[in-house]
Amino acid sequence: MQDDMDGFAHMVARLISAGKHAYARKWSFLGVFACVFAGSVLVLAMLDLLPDDPAAEASSVVTLSASTTTPATAVSPIVAELPVKIEIPSIKLAVSVTNPSTTNAEILDHALLSGAVRYPTSAKLGEDGNVVLFGHSSYLPVVNNPAFKTFDGIQKLTPGEEIMVFSSDTVYTYRVRTMQKESANDGAIALTVSGKVLTLSTCNSFGQKSDRFVVTADFVESHSISS
Helix, strand or coil: CHHHHHHHHHHHHHHHHHHHHHHHCHHHHHHHHHHHHHHHHHHHHHCCCCCCCHHHHHHHHHHHHHHCCCCCCCCCCCCCECCCEEEEHHHCEEEEEECCCCCCHHHHHHHHHHCEEECCCCCCECCCEEEEEEECCCCCCCCCCHHHHCCCCHHHCCCCCEEEEECCCEEEEEEEEEEEEECCCCCCCCCCCCCEEEEEEECCCCCCCCCEEEEEEEEEEEEECCC
């Protein structure tokens, strides 16, 4: 047993001695290793065999991506169009619209004899603002000119019903928001509004004071007549 203990102690002593010896020689070993490593790297660099730097590759990819980004699509210009016809299927209304270039009351009153009239300084179709259309309404059983019944029935419109206004090649759809009976003494119809709005108003004669029905509708969508 003592021999076994002595043998074990001797082995431990040898291991400790070897460890001390290896530790004493570690700096020499590290120096040799550093020289060999540096020489190897130098040779590989001369032969262009070193792997590419991942960080450099990532930077290159980012740069390429930035340089090849598709530019933002330009915003399409607003197309402003004059109305030429209005249709309201729910009340079987279909009339032409004229577009005088003056706010002269006499000229506008004469234009009403041909159907609906767009107020000259109101918005055009496709623009933000209020497209204001006037038209006569009469409930006499017989009239000499059908234009006196242009806007007959608009007082029957209810929220949600659709109104279609046509340009020469596009139909613009609006949805009724409100229908009100207003006094001529009330404030004028606002031309500057938020979004795209359509206002229909009846009148006996442009410039004369009388109660009127006013329908306000909001833009829904537009599409080509041919589509």
